[in-house]
Amino acid sequence: MPVKHISEKIQSVDQLPSGLTLFSGPSPNVQKLTLYLELLNVNYNFRVINRVALEQKEEWFIELNPQGKFPLLIDNRIDESKKLIISESNSILLYIANNYDQEYKYFKPESLDKQLYYQELKYLFLQEGALRLTQFQWKWYVEHQKDKTEEIDRFKNETLIVHDVIERQLRVNKTGYLIDKGLNIVDIAIFPFLKRSKYLLNLDLGNLFPLSNELLERVLQLNETKISIEIPSPAL
Numbered sequence: 001m002p003v004k005h006i007s008e009k010i011q012s013v014d015q016l017p018s019g020l021t022l023f024s025g026p027s028p029n030v031q032k033l034t035l036y037l038e039l040l041n042v043n044y045n046f047r048v049i050n051r052v053a054l055e056q057k058e059e060w061f062i063e064l065n066p067q068g069k070f071p072l073l074i075d076n077r078i079d080e081s082k083k084l085i086i087s088e089s090n091s092i093l094l095y096i097a098n099n100y101d102q103e104y105k106y107f108k109p110e111s112l113d114k115q116l117y118y119q120e121l122k123y124l125f126l127q128e129g130a131l132r133l134t135q136f137q138w139k140w141y142v143e144h145q146k147d148k149t150e151e152i153d154r155f156k157n158e159t160l161i162v163h164d165v166i167e168r169q170l171r172v173n174k175t176g177y178l179i180d181k182g183l184n185i186v187d188i189a190i191f192p193f194l195k196r197s198k199y200l201l202n203l204d205l206g207n208l209f210p211l212s213n214e215l216l217e218r219v220l221q222l223n224e225t226k227i228s229i230e231i232p233s234p235a236l
């Protein structure tokens with residue numbers, strides 16, 4: 001297992017051990033990163049952020065990511081004097097892809113396959129810009145404003161539209177994965193959100209979107225997934 005948990009007392013870049021350090025509380029967005037690192041067998045440090053205590057809003061963290069949100073990655077392996085600090089889970093995913101997926105197992109750069117590369121970008125933007133956004137709003141209204149049925153229907157419908165895009169793409173690609181012959185970073189980015197729709201929002205994925213359901217269950221069966229979704233702790 002490539003992960004090494006580091007002390008929660010660490011609050012500055014200068015205190016970090018060498019290499020990659022991922023900062024995060026429980027979140028679907030960190031699951032794609034821990035799974036990818038696990039699949040690549042890349043060693044990394046993990047600094048848990050205490051979400052309940054709002055550690056992500058503390059000044060030391062705001063200095064690293066002014067948005068006050070996780071996950072966040074710091075790499076000081078490349079150049080000790082210029083530490084690389086990246087937020088936004090999909091830019092972190094692309095950073096790992098470009099720097100650590102050296103055999104291009106789960107990622108195709110533009111220089112290798114232009115078609116696939118732009119498909120990768122498309123599904124990464126779709127996942128974060130549409131699926132997560134509408135799904136989170138849908139969940140928020142269901143939990144906090146149950147009587148706002150118009151808003152609930154609107155966000156649920158928007159979520160279903162993205163699920164339909166994913167299902168149609170799986171039908172076209174015919175490999176059981178979204179864009180490539182095997183697992184790719186877009187499947188890795190999307191699976192935590194298929195999981196949320198199915199297990200948190202109780203969407204009948206198996207009946208409504210059977211190929212998406214098969215993809216989700218296939219990813220969940222991987223040993224690397226079983227290990228990586230426990231980091232920092234299981235979260236839907």
Ligand SMILES: N[C@@H](CCC(=O)N[C@@H](CS)C(=O)NCC(=O)O)C(=O)O
Nearest residue numbers: 027028029056069070071088089090
């Ligand atoms: N677009 C950002 C979203 C970051 C985000 O919203 N993170 C959530 C966890 S999934 C968070 O930090 N929530 C705590 C907060 O907003 O205080 C990404 O992809 O990393």
